[in-house]
Amino acid sequence: MRIADLPTPSLLLDLPKLRRNLAAMATAAARHGVSLRPHLKTAKSVEVARLATEGQAGGITVSTLAEARAFAEAGFRDQIYAVGITPQKLDAVASLNARGADVKVITDDLDVAEAIAAHPGRLGALIEVDAGEHRGGIAPDDARLVAIAQRLGTRFAGLLAHAGHSCAGRSVAELAAIAEAERAGLVAAAARVRAAGLEVPIVSMGSSPTALHAERLEGITELRAGVYMFGDLLQCQIHTSALEHIAVSVLASVIGRRPEQNRLLLDAGALALSKDRSTEAAPEDYGFGLVVDLEGRPSLGRAIIRRTWQEHAVVESDRPLPFERLPVGAKLRVLPNHACLTAAAYPAYHVLDGGDEVVAVWQRVNYW
Amino acid sequence: MRIADLPTPSLLLDLPKLRRNLAAMATAAARHGVSLRPHLKTAKSVEVARLATEGQAGGITVSTLAEARAFAEAGFRDQIYAVGITPQKLDAVASLNARGADVKVITDDLDVAEAIAAHPGRLGALIEVDAGEHRGGIAPDDARLVAIAQRLGTRFAGLLAHAGHSCAGRSVAELAAIAEAERAGLVAAAARVRAAGLEVPIVSMGSSPTALHAERLEGITELRAGVYMFGDLLQCQIHTSALEHIAVSVLASVIGRRPEQNRLLLDAGALALSKDRSTEAAPEDYGFGLVVDLEGRPSLGRAIIRRTWQEHAVVESDRPLPFERLPVGAKLRVLPNHACLTAAAYPAYHVLDGGDEVVAVWQRVNYW
Numbered sequence: 001m002r003i004a005d006l007p008t009p010s011l012l013l014d015l016p017k018l019r020r021n022l023a024a025m026a027t028a029a030a031r032h033g034v035s036l037r038p039h040l041k042t043a044k045s046v047e048v049a050r051l052a053t054e055g056q057a058g059g060i061t062v063s064t065l066a067e068a069r070a071f072a073e074a075g076f077r078d079q080i081y082a083v084g085i086t087p088q089k090l091d092a093v094a095s096l097n098a099r100g101a102d103v104k105v106i107t108d109d110l111d112v113a114e115a116i117a118a119h120p121g122r123l124g125a126l127i128e129v130d131a132g133e134h135r136g137g138i139a140p141d142d143a144r145l146v147a148i149a150q151r152l153g154t155r156f157a158g159l160l161a162h163a164g165h166s167c168a169g170r171s172v173a174e175l176a177a178i179a180e181a182e183r184a185g186l187v188a189a190a191a192r193v194r195a196a197g198l199e200v201p202i203v204s205m206g207s208s209p210t211a212l213h214a215e216r217l218e219g220i221t222e223l224r225a226g227v228y229m230f231g232d233l234l235q236c237q238i239h240t241s242a243l244e245h246i247a248v249s250v251l252a253s254v255i256g257r258r259p260e261q262n263r264l265l266l267d268a269g270a271l272a273l274s275k276d277r278s279t280e281a282a283p284e285d286y287g288f289g290l291v292v293d294l295e296g297r298p299s300l301g302r303a304i305i306r307r308t309w310q311e312h313a314v315v316e317s318d319r320p321l322p323f324e325r326l327p328v329g330a331k332l333r334v335l336p337n338h339a340c341l342t343a344a345a346y347p348a349y350h351v352l353d354g355g356d357e358v359v360a361v362w363q364r365v366n367y368w
Numbered sequence: 369m370r371i372a373d374l375p376t377p378s379l380l381l382d383l384p385k386l387r388r389n390l391a392a393m394a395t396a397a398a399r400h401g402v403s404l405r406p407h408l409k410t411a412k413s414v415e416v417a418r419l420a421t422e423g424q425a426g427g428i429t430v431s432t433l434a435e436a437r438a439f440a441e442a443g444f445r446d447q448i449y450a451v452g453i454t455p456q457k458l459d460a461v462a463s464l465n466a467r468g469a470d471v472k473v474i475t476d477d478l479d480v481a482e483a484i485a486a487h488p489g490r491l492g493a494l495i496e497v498d499a500g501e502h503r504g505g506i507a508p509d510d511a512r513l514v515a516i517a518q519r520l521g522t523r524f525a526g527l528l529a530h531a532g533h534s535c536a537g538r539s540v541a542e543l544a545a546i547a548e549a550e551r552a553g554l555v556a557a558a559a560r561v562r563a564a565g566l567e568v569p570i571v572s573m574g575s576s577p578t579a580l581h582a583e584r585l586e587g588i589t590e591l592r593a594g595v596y597m598f599g600d601l602l603q604c605q606i607h608t609s610a611l612e613h614i615a616v617s618v619l620a621s622v623i624g625r626r627p628e629q630n631r632l633l634l635d636a637g638a639l640a641l642s643k644d645r646s647t648e649a650a651p652e653d654y655g656f657g658l659v660v661d662l663e664g665r666p667s668l669g670r671a672i673i674r675r676t677w678q679e680h681a682v683v684e685s686d687r688p689l690p691f692e693r694l695p696v697g698a699k700l701r702v703l704p705n706h707a708c709l710t711a712a713a714y715p716a717y718h719v720l721d722g723g724d725e726v727v728a729v730w731q732r733v734n735y736w
Binding site for chain 1: 452477640708714736
């Protein structure tokens with residue numbers, strides 16, 4: 001099947017771009033001598049996970065129990081489930097571990113550490129350290145850090161931080177500084193835990209921007225990152241991607257034309273693109289996405305999705321749109337603001353290998 | 369199973385509230401003597417469709433081919449697929465009609481009308497009329513209106529408008545005025561087509577706000593509406609719902625606590641709630657949703673989801689949060705800004721019938 005024969009909206013994945021992005025991150029990790037634990041929250045695909053772990057230690061990061069289950073079934077034993085765990089979810093994790101997996105959980109809470117320690121199943125846990133974003137995690141100098149590690153006892157597997165605020169960074173220097181704060185916080189936390197007599201096997205940091213732009217990683221054992229695999233319009237503006245490297249796009253059809261207003265209507269709306277507005281505060285605001293042609297080239301000018309409804313999107317451009325080539329039914333592609341959210345709208349990827357032929361369909365592990 | 373035993377995030381549907389909302393819209397339609405063609409784009413559920421069509425003519429509205437297929441298989445013959453059709457999608461519709469369905473398409477384009485007329489399958493089509501939102505459709509006085517109807521010939525089934533801009537209406541008087549403009553536009557368009565010698569069997573208008581607040585519907589044969597079934601925080605502010613009538617909510621767990629900042633972290637993030645910010649421009653901005661207790665009561669004050677990440681959400685409130693009752697693992701519910709988008713994140717509804725027991729699981733027809 002060729003792209004032009006696919007129903008719309010559909011999700012496309014350019015394999016050569018994916019491979020290029022994976023290689024760039026592998027190089028960044030190798031430069032520091034740390035291993036890469038790819039975060040599968042973006043791709044949620046076993047096939048992508050296999051490519052992303054090539055040449056790495058093999059461990060992965062997941063964001064849902066559904067991912068943990070699917071990847072464990074596919075043979076990915078070493079996982080970190082990197083969303084603060086609740087006691088109620090421990091049975092599900094222990095059940096995977098009883099069947100041979102090694103899914104580690106994370107926490108920043110004394111009572112949860114107690115529940116982990118008391119659980120009859122096999123469990124390992126990392127403590128989440130707040131690297132400056134103040135979403136989850138405890139500060140490196142928080143008195144509870146050592147107490148939680150001690151409470152976890154033999155189940156304590158290490159420390160983890162995520163500098164999610166790196167997505168608000170604008171310059172490479174700023175990203176490097178955020179990465180260094182993330183690293184330094186983790187290293188300080190690890191020193192405190194070690195001083196209390198505990199081993200800290202894993203010291204895990206990462207976000208795509210800090211993983212790519214860290215200047216040094218002494219004391220860190222592994223990098224986690226996810227969105228780098230696909231890239232998106234926000235990542236292009238924070239120096240971790242470029243328009244020509246964005247590996248996922250949404251195939252859409254023209255369903256309305258208003259030449260007098262230089263506007264098109266597409267059938268990729270709020271559900272097909274997500275309502276993510278990550279680029280709103282970025283140097284370049286791409287609305288709900290950038291429209292490119294069927295070959296993926298930005299030949300329509302700055303053609304932006306200005307507004308979305310559930311199944312409709314309005315496109316406007318800074319140059320006259322080629323209406324003569326765009327009858328109702330013509331197909332275009334939309335590059336996403338935020339690849340993680342846009343991809344989540346689809347059950348599968350239609351994989352392209354440099355041409356216009358769909359060479360594979362890769363399922364996603366959606367929901368929870 | 370009880371609510372407290374469900375994994376999180378999960379989607380809850382309160383059956384008594386759903387029934388109340390369905391009855392309110394049925395009454396509004398009956399008052400005008402028009403039939404109601406429920407739009408299933410919000411619920412995407414066969415079970416909800418059965419309840420929503422009770423006492424009505426039985427026709428439904430759908431927003432995707434996936435819905436058209438699933439509802440046709442479930443016996444819903446009379447459908448309008450209310451997103452501008454492309455020639456490429458006609459085969460799929462005709463194939464459903466060949467198996468006994470009567471799925472009607474919509475268009476505002478002469479070339480598409482030609483393709484519909486020329487298609488070998490059984491097809492009916494309505495012309496989309498622009499009721500003032502200027503998204504799709506042609507103006508009632510546009511010269512192409514009669515030409516498209518003539519081009520469709522025996523396949524012409526009527527006229528359809530959707531005043532989606534009613535969601536920006538603020539007062540009942542304003543909504544009534546938008547409804548009247550929608551009605552008047554359709555009636556004027558119907559008169560022009562009839563003057564050209566064609567019959568106009570269906571004259572279809574609707575959005576939840578205009579369906580509920582229209583003062584008169586002379587010349588209209590049916591109302592379409594969808595979000596009224598569930599209600600949401602935006603609809604509460606445009607006089608079509610109320611907090612106590614919102615029928616869908618997201619069950620979430622506390623995964624982080626920052627008492628010193630009066631903040632909670634929940635495991636219902638951007639994927640579980642959607643990034644819809646419909647209430648941003650409304651009188652009351654609910655961020656990404658309003659947090660209520662497990663019983664659905666707003667007992668936490670104005671507890672708002674202030675920020676989301678893929679799987680995390682930060683809650684802040686205007687009063688001290690009861691941390692003593694909210695350990696990690698405690699469950700809460702989140703009322704959605706926009707029910708259509710939030711529900712779309714889930715494969716199924718966990719149905720409650722006035723108590724805390726899950727009495728049924730109803731599947732959704734997601735994707736395209």
